[in-house]
Amino acid sequence: MSNNSSSTDHLSNLIQSRNTSLGLNLPSRQAITVPSNLKSEVVIIPATSQPNFGSYFIFDVKERNCIISDLVLNFNVSAIGGLTGSVTNYPNFSPAVFWTTKIELVVNNVTIDTLYPASNFIAQQFFNEDEDRVLINDAEGSYASLAQRNTMATTSGQNYYVKLRTFYNECHIPILTDSHNLQIRIYMDQLANIVNQSTLTGTPTATINYANVIVKVLKIPSDVATNRLNLMMKKPEQNFYHNLRYSPFAIQSGVTQTTVVLTPFVGNIAALFFVVRPTTGLTQNNIYQFTAISNFAILDSTSSNCVGGQPIPSNLALYYLNLFYSKSSYTSENATGSNLAGTVINNYSNVYAWAFSSNICEALSHGLLLGHRKFLGNEQLQITFTSSLASAVQVDVFAYCQSVFEQGSSYVKCMAL
Amino acid sequence: MLKTLIHLDSIDGIHNYDTILKSYHCYNTNININKPIRNIKEISLKSLEMPIFFNNIRSPNRSNLFNFTFSNSALGFYNISISVTIPEFNYNNINTLLSALNNSISSAIITYHGVTFILSVTNTYYITINTNCNIIILNDSILMNYILGFVSNTYSIGVLSNLIITTTNFYCLNIDNYIILYITNLNSGSDTNVNGRLLTFKIPLNTITGNILYIGDSNTFNQTISITDPYYILSSLNLMILDRFGFPINGGNANFSFTLGITYDKQPNIIKYK
Numbered sequence: 001m002s003n004n005s006s007s008t009d010h011l012s013n014l015i016q017s018r019n020t021s022l023g024l025n026l027p028s029r030q031a032i033t034v035p036s037n038l039k040s041e042v043v044i045i046p047a048t049s050q051p052n053f054g055s056y057f058i059f060d061v062k063e064r065n066c067i068i069s070d071l072v073l074n075f076n077v078s079a080i081g082g083l084t085g086s087v088t089n090y091p092n093f094s095p096a097v098f099w100t101t102k103i104e105l106v107v108n109n110v111t112i113d114t115l116y117p118a119s120n121f122i123a124q125q126f127f128n129e130d131e132d133r134v135l136i137n138d139a140e141g142s143y144a145s146l147a148q149r150n151t152m153a154t155t156s157g158q159n160y161y162v163k164l165r166t167f168y169n170e171c172h173i174p175i176l177t178d179s180h181n182l183q184i185r186i187y188m189d190q191l192a193n194i195v196n197q198s199t200l201t202g203t204p205t206a207t208i209n210y211a212n213v214i215v216k217v218l219k220i221p222s223d224v225a226t227n228r229l230n231l232m233m234k235k236p237e238q239n240f241y242h243n244l245r246y247s248p249f250a251i252q253s254g255v256t257q258t259t260v261v262l263t264p265f266v267g268n269i270a271a272l273f274f275v276v277r278p279t280t281g282l283t284q285n286n287i288y289q290f291t292a293i294s295n296f297a298i299l300d301s302t303s304s305n306c307v308g309g310q311p312i313p314s315n316l317a318l319y320y321l322n323l324f325y326s327k328s329s330y331t332s333e334n335a336t337g338s339n340l341a342g343t344v345i346n347n348y349s350n351v352y353a354w355a356f357s358s359n360i361c362e363a364l365s366h367g368l369l370l371g372h373r374k375f376l377g378n379e380q381l382q383i384t385f386t387s388s389l390a391s392a393v394q395v396d397v398f399a400y401c402q403s404v405f406e407q408g409s410s411y412v413k414c415m416a417l
Numbered sequence: 418m419l420k421t422l423i424h425l426d427s428i429d430g431i432h433n434y435d436t437i438l439k440s441y442h443c444y445n446t447n448i449n450i451n452k453p454i455r456n457i458k459e460i461s462l463k464s465l466e467m468p469i470f471f472n473n474i475r476s477p478n479r480s481n482l483f484n485f486t487f488s489n490s491a492l493g494f495y496n497i498s499i500s501v502t503i504p505e506f507n508y509n510n511i512n513t514l515l516s517a518l519n520n521s522i523s524s525a526i527i528t529y530h531g532v533t534f535i536l537s538v539t540n541t542y543y544i545t546i547n548t549n550c551n552i553i554i555l556n557d558s559i560l561m562n563y564i565l566g567f568v569s570n571t572y573s574i575g576v577l578s579n580l581i582i583t584t585t586n587f588y589c590l591n592i593d594n595y596i597i598l599y600i601t602n603l604n605s606g607s608d609t610n611v612n613g614r615l616l617t618f619k620i621p622l623n624t625i626t627g628n629i630l631y632i633g634d635s636n637t638f639n640q641t642i643s644i645t646d647p648y649y650i651l652s653s654l655n656l657m658i659l660d661r662f663g664f665p666i667n668g669g670n671a672n673f674s675f676t677l678g679i680t681y682d683k684q685p686n687i688i689k690y691k
Contacts, residue, residue: 049612049613050613051613052613054615054663054664055612055613055614055615055663056613056614056615057613101601104604104646106645109645110645110646110647111604111645111646111647111649114604114646187615190437192436192437193436193437203479243648245648247652247653248447248655250431250433250447263453263650263652264453264650264652266455266650267648279433279434280434280436282434282436283436377453377650392434401648403648413647414647414648415647416648
């Protein structure tokens with residue numbers, strides 16, 4: 001796993017000075033001063049309102065004196081019913097990350113970030129190493145295994161866990177007062193859109209028994225929290241984070257090349273991700289099957305190429321650029337890619353990205369500003385498809401925009417850079 | 418704060434593929450806005466004009482579904498599940514609706530010789546099921562609960578006499594009191610959502626099928642939502658018209674138009690950083 005320590009750590013101690021501030025003669029790397037009663041906890045918070053498919057519900061995170069570092073959604077659902085017949089590996093649910101239409105993270109009634117199913121899925125696959133992806137995907141129903149999802153979908157009271165990538169992963173924001181409370185608004189998709197029934201007949205039924213948000217927190221001692229709140233009254237705290245922007249673009253059939261104006265993207269963009277899917281394939285198991293393109297380019301307001309100088313071929317993006325933009329080998333899972341065993345497994349992982357940041361994985365992990373391009377809303381994304389489109393497609397573009405989260409003792413604010 | 422009006426017509430939009438209805442129609446449309454608006458604080462529904470033509474019994478919300486389980490121990494039938502659908506139609510007479518329902522049920526139970534199950538009107542406003550089954554389980558559906566007025570439950574009686582189940586509520590053929598205008602890409606329209614329903618603006622239906630609905634902003638019914646996302650840019654509107662239960666309605670090509678009032682801030686919420 002990724003948290004293995006290096007076997008050469010001890011070598012650096014030979015030349016590093018030692019630290020005696022804690023009353024012990026310690027190597028510098030061990031001399032970290034933390035309050036003695038700091039506690040790392042996992043809190044399971046039930047939904048405030050009843051969760052149902054095709055509607056919305058909320059979680060209210062009212063933990064006090066803590067720092068949130070990770071969020072995971074938990075759905076407990078009944079088995080799929082209402083279908084007759086027998087088809088191997090059916091019925092099954094789509095991976096649980098696709099059960100929502102969007103998720104809003106709201107602090108003090110200000111929407112700090114909005115997450116979308118495809119952006120969540122891409123973040124899970126891009127910003128986790130392969131070994132970690134196995135656990136993350138299995139917990140939500142793996143996109144790569146109909147059999148696993150069928151087993152889960154036919155088990156009553158099955159738990160699904162969806163790991164979210166949020167601004168809490170980037171910046172360690174404390175919850176010290178009611179004004180810092182987090183509300184998570186979950187917009188659920190219709191059940192018909194997430195159940196895959198193949199040729200089974202009937203109308204599927206399933207209910208969400210309950211939902212939780214699992215919050216990894218660091219509990220701050222009350223004296224430390226009071227002190228920090230007092231400081232916050234005098235001077236608000238700021239944190240950098242990357243705000244997710246999203247826009248879908250509909251492309252009619254019959255075209256080989258299209259250029260969409262990226263009007264909704266204004267600000268310092270660290271990275272752009274986009275996927276192409278047929279407009280008739282935005283649900284069920286089609287939802288994570290992304291169409292391959294021939295090449296793409298990002299153009300400025302004068303229609304000059306501002307990335308690479310030439311259109312970027314699909315394979316260059318999937319196999320080389322994603323080496324820098326992703327921690328995993330996810331984008332090798334397409335029609336022409338092979339895994340370590342030399343086996344071609346086509347999971348339609350055609351996710352294209354361009355980062356203006358020098359290290360987008362690091363930037364999104366720690367809220368670092370490592371490069372950007374200032375978008376004015378007149379930049380364009382030019383896509384050349386592999387052939388003339390037989391049917392209409394939707395291009396979903398996601399952008400990470402450098403932003404500042406400002407937190408005072410009684411308010412929060414987010415601003416674009 | 419600045420205010421502006423934008424007039425929108427679904428005829429100018431691109432129809433989305435409705436994954437539930439498996440078709441393209443104007444009640445699921447994306448309309449692009451030529452001049453994107455930033456720093457939006459509030460959005461109000463100022464007026465709406467819409468032809469009303471849809472049926473009160475529709476398949477998308479399964480209001481055409483009648484679902485029950487019966488046992489007739491005298492005839493040797495136990496826990497037989499029956500699920501019937503009736504044709505989509507604007508049923509404006511209860512007897513027409515019950516006739517369609519009785520026809521479907523009798524076709525479905527024909528293989529269970531000797532079993533009877535008849536629905537009829539009683540005391541003008543109530544519906545009665547008359548059956549020779551000794552146990553009937555009525556399952557939830559919009560038709561069962563909201564239109565006919567039955568309470569979903571298990572009903573039973575001795576073997577030698579007929580079972581009669583009478584609704585405890587009035588039947589109601591016009592259950593579409595209002596429909597929902599849901600703008601899917603607003604952050605956030607959730608301020609006015611109630612009971613988890615996806616709802617941006619509520620459109621009261623004060624006319625019947627075949628007429629054109631017009632509603633205007635009024636002092637007594639002003640609908641405004643606040644936008645809590647400071648980054649939100651209104652460059653397109655993704656519209657869905659849903660029924661009161663949150664299910665899609667097939668709008669066909671019966672295009673509609675409406676006007677939104679936008680309150681926005683001139684100053685962009687952007688800071689300088691070196």
